[in-house]
Amino acid sequence: MKPTLICPVCGEALVPDAQTYRCVRGHCFDRSKYGYVNLLQKQKKKLRGDDAEMIRARRDFLESGAYQPLLDAAAQAVSAAAPEQIADIGCGEGWYSCGLLHRLSADTALAGIDISPDALRYAAKRAANEALTAQTEWAAASVNRLPLGTGSCDLLLNFFAPCEAGEFARILRRDGILLRAIPLERHLWELKAAVYDVPYENRPVIAAPEGFALCDVQRIEYRFSVTGQSLHDLFAMTPYAHKTAPEHIARLNALQSLEVQAAFGLLLCRRTAAD
Ligand SMILES: C[S@@+](CC[C@H](N)C(=O)[O-])C[C@H]1O[C@@H](n2cnc3c(N)ncnc32)[C@H](O)[C@@H]1O
Numbered sequence: 056m057k058p059t060l061i062c063p064v065c066g067e068a069l070v071p072d073a074q075t076y077r078c079v080r081g082h083c084f085d086r087s088k089y090g091y092v093n094l095l096q097k098q099k100k101k102l103r104g105d106d107a108e109m110i111r112a113r114r115d116f117l118e119s120g121a122y123q124p125l126l127d128a129a130a131q132a133v134s135a136a137a138p139e140q141i142a143d144i145g146c147g148e149g150w151y152s153c154g155l156l157h158r159l160s161a162d163t164a165l166a167g168i169d170i171s172p173d174a175l176r177y178a179a180k181r182a183a184n185e186a187l188t189a190q191t192e193w194a195a196a197s198v199n200r201l202p203l204g205t206g207s208c209d210l211l212l213n214f215f216a217p218c219e220a221g222e223f224a225r226i227l228r229r230d231g232i233l234l235r236a237i238p239l240e241r242h243l244w245e246l247k248a249a250v251y252d253v254p255y256e257n258r259p260v261i262a263a264p265e266g267f268a269l270c271d272v273q274r275i276e277y278r279f280s281v282t283g284q285s286l287h288d289l290f291a292m293t294p295y296a297h298k299t300a301p302e303h304i305a306r307l308n309a310l311q312s313l314e315v316q317a318a319f320g321l322l323l324c325r326r327t328a329a330d
């Protein structure tokens with residue numbers, strides 16, 4: 056079963072057909088030829104999130120398997136909860152969303168939400184290639200106005216993406232789970248050290264958002280080798296890519312391979328907010 060999206064104008068359920076999504080009040084949204092629906096309201100359409108090159112780089116890098124330990128840990132963290140309705144907020148190109156769906160019951164439905172239509176184009180294509188279209192919806196929307204009904208989800212994924220506690224608490228059922236992945240202090244340290252004169256550590260916030268209780272924290276830390284194009288993809292998929300001077304990027308271009316520290320925090324939070 057697919058998840059039900061709601062109309063961004065009036066909040067009624069959207070009923071999909073071959074080409075559109077329509078609510079009972081007649082608001083209508085086209086399904087793109089790639090299989091996602093753009094539910095961004097006009098004023099938000101200018102905020103595009105990650106661009107096509109970042110998304111392409113992330114897809115190719117993630118497919119190398121370098122972050123598989125994080126996906127494995129996430130699957131293990133949620134399998135006992137046997138979620139039926141999942142939303143992946145800031146889903147990007149859907150590597151974690153689809154990877155997780157493969158580990159859960161075939162009845163599990165997932166809504167992938169991202170502000171970047173470029174990301175959703177890739178995500179919908181991934182779902183189609185991996186025979187997950189019947190279980191998934193992909194919608195362009197902002198984290199602060201999610202096109203999902205109140206209390207409609209059992210599990211929210213929020214990996215390296217903005218967190219909006221109030222909206223998350225609204226769409227999660229009571230006792231539902233929020234699983235967040237964040238970069239820890241030394242994540243990608245050697246990559247930063249190779250590029251910058253003075254690299255800075257990340258400052259992770261290991262705490263539950265308002266309306267949630269922090270139930271478990273895992274630190275997933277390991278080293279991996281990254282070579283050739285993958286090294287450039289790893290840099291291009293990060294927020295540093297657009298903020299780095301060409302002479303610093305040249306240092307990266309001179310490298311053939313690098314051993315890098317991965318350091319992820321996986322935060323399992325439970326919704327405590329009153330209904
Ligand atoms: C670092 S990427 C992570 C993508 C994916 N979760 C992953 O780990 O591969 C952050 C994602 O958040 C999305 N994003 C940024 N601002 C957003 C917002 N206000 N609402 C929804 N998505 C947003 C970006 O477009 C991007 O795809």
Ligand SMILES: [Zn+2]
Nearest residue numbers: 062065078082
């Ligand atoms: Zn409507």
